[in-house]
Amino acid sequence: MTLENLYQLLESTGLPVVYRAWPIDGAPELPYICYLAAYSNNFSADGVVYQPIDHVQIELYTKDKNPEAEDRVESALSSIFWEKSETYIDTEQCYQILYEVEV
Template sequence: MTTLENIKEILETSGLPVAYGFFPEEEAPDMPFLVYQSVYSNNFSADSIVYKKFEHIQIDLYTRFKEPQTEDKVQKALSSFFWEKTEEYDDAERLYRIIYEIEV
């Protein structure tokens, strides 16, 4: 069973640097890199209690340019999950943020 604790190991199979939440400023790697975090729970209830816990995980891929081959590496790492993907461009920072969402 996949848990929040082993998501980092799964993401590291992409070959990209990975951190939970953020990289400390003095340790931030060059792009591309991945940052992930639990953004909310989506629990299943039964008899008015939490019967099964689910964490909604957001995984952000940061790149300077559109890099389909890098996205493919992330998607391969996430191949055992159902994921959703969105993309945005930050004009101020001049970077792409590709957002993958999964539940564990």
Template sequence: MEELLQILNETKIPFAYHHFAEGESPEPPFICYLLPGSNHFSADGKVYYKINEVHIELYTDCKDLAAEQKLEDVLDEHGIFYNKSETWIESERLYEVLYMFEWEV
């Protein structure tokens, strides 16, 4: 987990686990990251190799290709293979670009 935090620090984009506290959210762009599940490998009925699912959510108030590129450059530098999707959150008036990948524990 420490390595993941170091990677997020390299983006120089504010981030928090899951969400920012009420009223403490910075101006966009900002990142929320979470570990919503796992895809562990088992052997002999036990967890043999731990793999966590990681979601990095990049929030922007307009389509921000520079912020996306900054995050993608850092992920690429660390050899992280990711899938990416995007959605508009009408209630928040924010774009969310979601980066999903697996992280070996």
């Protein structure tokens, strides 16, 4: 899977999707998705990178707890392994649901 394939999966949710962040004053109404390749977790063999692997963070932002939006993301990610965590961002007054995957 590539970042482009992942983008297509996320786009299938029907939610707005952007890599890393929206432009200043350009974010759509919540909910929306941001994703980024945070770091690599490469597979090595014989002292070299045998298989490059990106660790990608998919951030779903919602105004209130939104199980329907989470279900849409989780359905889109159903073909790959993911981990999930949740936090409330006081300064932004929104929830961040973080999905972590490797591609």
